[in-house]
Amino acid sequence: MVNITVEDKNGTRQDLELPTDMGLSLMEVLKASEYNILATCGGMALCATCHVEVLEGADKLPELNDPEYDMLDTLPDATPDSRLACQLRISDEMEGMVVRLMAEED
Amino acid sequence: MKETDICIIGAGPVGLFAVFEAGLLKMRCHLIDALPQVGGQLSEIYPQKPIYDIPGSPGVLAQDHVNNLLTQIEPFSPTYSLGERVEAVEKLEDGSFITTTNEGTKVASKVVVIAGGLGSFEPRKPAIQNLEDFENGKGVTYMVKDPEMFRDKDIILAGGGDSALDWTIHLAEIAKSLTLVHRNETFRGAPDSAEQVFNMANEGKINLVLKSNIVKIGGNATLEEVNIADHNKEETVHKADYLIPLFGLSPKLGPIANWGLNVDKNAIQVDTFDYSTNVPGIFAIGDINTYPGKLKLILCGFHEAALMAQSAFKYVYPEQKLSFKYTTVNGVQAF
Numbered sequence: 001m002v003n004i005t006v007e008d009k010n011g012t013r014q015d016l017e018l019p020t021d022m023g024l025s026l027m028e029v030l031k032a033s034e035y036n037i038l039a040t041c042g043g044m045a046l047c048a049t050c051h052v053e054v055l056e057g058a059d060k061l062p063e064l065n066d067p068e069y070d071m072l073d074t075l076p077d078a079t080p081d082s083r084l085a086c087q088l089r090i091s092d093e094m095e096g097m098v099v100r101l102m103a104e105e106d
Numbered sequence: 107m108k109e110t111d112i113c114i115i116g117a118g119p120v121g122l123f124a125v126f127e128a129g130l131l132k133m134r135c136h137l138i139d140a141l142p143q144v145g146g147q148l149s150e151i152y153p154q155k156p157i158y159d160i161p162g163s164p165g166v167l168a169q170d171h172v173n174n175l176l177t178q179i180e181p182f183s184p185t186y187s188l189g190e191r192v193e194a195v196e197k198l199e200d201g202s203f204i205t206t207t208n209e210g211t212k213v214a215s216k217v218v219v220i221a222g223g224l225g226s227f228e229p230r231k232p233a234i235q236n237l238e239d240f241e242n243g244k245g246v247t248y249m250v251k252d253p254e255m256f257r258d259k260d261i262i263l264a265g266g267g268d269s270a271l272d273w274t275i276h277l278a279e280i281a282k283s284l285t286l287v288h289r290n291e292t293f294r295g296a297p298d299s300a301e302q303v304f305n306m307a308n309e310g311k312i313n314l315v316l317k318s319n320i321v322k323i324g325g326n327a328t329l330e331e332v333n334i335a336d337h338n339k340e341e342t343v344h345k346a347d348y349l350i351p352l353f354g355l356s357p358k359l360g361p362i363a364n365w366g367l368n369v370d371k372n373a374i375q376v377d378t379f380d381y382s383t384n385v386p387g388i389f390a391i392g393d394i395n396t397y398p399g400k401l402k403l404i405l406c407g408f409h410e411a412a413l414m415a416q417s418a419f420k421y422v423y424p425e426q427k428l429s430f431k432y433t434t435v436n437g438v439q440a441f
Contacts, residue, residue, distance in 0.1 A: 036371075040224055040357055042402075046151050049356060070294045073266040074354035076232030076319070078289065104356065 002092055007055070007100040008035065018090045026052070026099070027086035037103050043086040048075055049103050050085040057097035061088060077102060108185065110136040111422045113205045113215035115192050115362075118146020120392030120407030121221035122175040122184075127415035129182030130433065133422050134441065136213050137184055138205065140191040140226035145172035147223060150355070161405060171404075181440035187211050191226050195365050201387060201421070217387055217418040220367075220374060221407070222394040224357035232264065232351050234320055245329025246349045250277070258282045260345050262332050264320055265352035266290055271299035273352065278312050285313040285344055287320055287334055323349060362394075370396055380417035381410045387421050389414045 002020050007013045018029055027039050027050040038049035045067040054061065058081045064072070068087045072078045082102065088094075112128050114121045117139035125135045143149050145168075148157075153169035160166055166174070190207035195218055197203055205213045229248030231237060240246040250256075250273055261281045263274055266288040272295075278284045286303065293300035307314035315334055321341060322333035332346045359372045368375040368384045373396035376383055381391050391414050392407035400406075419428050 038224070038357070041147070041151055044152060044155065046155075047356070048354070066294070070267070071354075073290060073294050074230065076230070076264075076289075076351070076353050 002090060002094050003096065004094050005056075005096075005098040006030065006033070006035070007098065009101055013098075018094075020090050020092055022090075024090045025086050026050075026088040026090060026094075027084070029090060030085055030101070035101060037085070037101065039086060041086075045071055045084055045087050048072065048084060051075055051078070051102040052083055052085045052099040053079050053102050054081045054083055055098040055100055057094065058083075060093045060097070075102075107204075108136055108187075108211070108213045110134050110185070110213060110215050112136075112217045112219055112418060113138065113203065113213045114219045114221055115139075115195075115205070116146065116221035116223055116392070116394070117141075117144040117186065117188070118221060118223050118392065119148060119171065119175055119404050120223075120411055121146070121219070122172070122179055123408050124219055124221060124391060124411040124414065125179040125182055125184045126175075127411045128418065129179065129441070130431075130436075130438070131415055131419045131422075131428065132439075132441075133217075133415070133418060135182070135184045136187070136215070138187045138190055138192055138207060138211075138213065140189070140228075142189040144176065144186070144188065145169065148172050150227060157404070159403065159405060181438050183441050187213070191360065193361050195388070197385065197387070203387065216421045217389065219414060219418070220362065220383075220388065220390040220394055221392045221411075222359075222362060222390075224393055225359040225362065225372070226357065227355040228358045228360070229351070230353040230356045232320060232353060234323055236323060240323060240325065240329045240349070244327065245325065245347060246323070246351070248351060250350065253277060253280055256281050256348060259347040261285070261348045261350065262287060262320070262334075262344060262346045263350045263352060264288070265354075266293050266295065267352065267354060268295040268299065269354075270352040271295040271303055273350065274303055274312060275299065275306070278306055283313065284311075285315060285334075285346075287315045287318055289317070289319055291316050320349070320351075373400075379413075381414045382417060389418065 040049045041047040048071040111133040112135045114137045117137040148168035156165045190209045194206045203218045257280045260283045262285045264287045274286045306312045317337040321335045333341045335341045374390040376395045391410040393402045
């Protein structure tokens with residue numbers, strides 16, 4: 001299990017304890033936790049509607065792949081620590097990570 | 107006024123297959139879609155991705171699947187209004203409907219089927235405060251419909267994808283001046299296009315502003331100037347007749363929310379008996395609907411289309427009795 005903190009659009013933070021052995025992506029976990037994210041394309045890094053900004057722990061995450069980079073490039077409000085939640089697999093490296101939801105709401 | 111039996115809103119895979127199921131029951135269909143081509147998400151977002159869970163089609167490319175559906179529904183001669191967004195669905199006293207698009211197209215039908223997927227794809231807008239004040243012909247536009255309107259104008263484009271690169275190359279020939287603003291130092295669009303854009307900047311044909319973004323726009327009535335901030339947040343003011351932000355498309359439920367249908371979390375509530383909505387004669391199928399156990403799968407949408415057609419028949423042919431026939435027995439009777 002790994003513990004992360006999610007900050008919603010209103011600035012409200014919630015701690016989540018997540019399993020690392022189920023192959024889940026951060027997008028899937030956020031949806032399952034009833035956050036209103038669209039995740040239109042279902043996790044193919046094709047729509048950028050699961051955009052998050054990693055406030056703490058960004059340096060421990062795997063590097064961006066090309067499709068993720070491409071999609072983030074289409075977002076006017078992307079920052080250097082922006083990621084697509086669908087491309088981040090829940091792993092032990094995420095311990096203590098803080099992410100802020102950036103995507104338009106469902 | 108176009109007249110048809112069923113007006114289908116959304117020409118994605120489920121909307122297209124609904125034409126087939128309706129056609130088997132001798133009902134004609136007109137399809138409307140906000141995108142300029144049929145296929146919905148499959149054609150717009152992932153045409154080259156394989157889909158593995160279409161029954162009988164192992165690993166079919168999304169665009170090939172759309173093409174297959176078009177071939178399948180050809181016998182039923184569907185008609186289309188593409189690149190138009192439905193604004194209103196009006197129910198008449200006799201129970202029939204008039205569907206009106208943003209281009210003023212009107213479709214009269216006995217049944218309306220909403221197969222709208224995630225809603226209509228609309229341009230993603232940058233976070234600039236007074237952007238809306240300059241939309242609708244006042245300088246800010248999200249697509250290039252008629253390049254001639256930019257002749258001898260000062261244009262600012264924003265974005266880093268293929269469409270930003272392509273339009274930069276194209277419009278540079280026409281415009282008086284063209285400035286491309288991009289958040290990054292490099293472009294992830296097609297390398298050939300990126301190289302061409304860098305060459306044009308070196309030759310002084312365009313003004314390339316990298317690691318920057320647009321923070322403010324202004325003007326009296328129409329757009330006159332655009333403030334661009336670099337990565338040190340230093341602002342420069344640029345003269346502009348047009349600003350064209352090109353940041354891709356994102357789906358929006360849009361006007362569907364205002365048609366008096368029961369909506370839950372951006373999806374239309376339906377009765378799983380026939381995928382009817384709370385308004386008699388309006389059905390919702392595919393990703394746009396919701397019911398207990400809903401799965402957003404193309405194959406589920408196909409099933410929903412088949413059941414919808416059975417009920418839609420009662421609205422189109424109220425005097426006739428419906429007898430169920432297999433295509434293996436009856437074949438496909440083209441119109």
